Amino acid sequence: MNISNTGPALFFFANGELLFHGCSLENAENYGDFLNYPFSHFEIWEKNYRHKYFVDFDFYPRGRVVYRKTDDTYLIYYDKCMEPFINEVIAKYAGKKIEIGYDEHYQCHLCNKDYVL
DSSP states (O other): OOOOSSEEEHHHEEEEEEEEEEGGGGEEEEHHHHHEOSSHHHHHHHHHOOOOOOOOSSSSSSEEEEETTTTTEEEEEGGGGGGHHHHHHEEEEEETTEEEEEEEGOOOOOOTTTTOO
C-alpha cells in the first residue's frame, strides 16, 4: 500500500517492499513548528500489516517524514538498515527541500540490541 500526497508520512520496509503512508499538509497534525502524519507506526501496522507479516510493528526498518513550517523543509528520519532503499522515499519529495538522517527511535530488530523476539 503506497498512499502519498508528499506531505508528512511514515513508512516501513518489509520483505523488499516500501510500505508508505502519507497525507497532505492540510491533513497533517500540528506539532509546534512541525506538521506530522496523524497516525503512529503502531496504528498503521496493526490496521494494515499485522495479519500479513505476523510480527510487531518495530520488527522491520521504518521511518517518518515531518514537515518543518519555519523553512518549508521535509525531514526524513529512518533506520540505518533502510540506507540501500531510502532513495525510494526521497524520490517522493523530488523538488522539495529535504534533510535526511538516521534516528535511533526507528531501530528494527536487527539494529536494536535489546529487541526481544
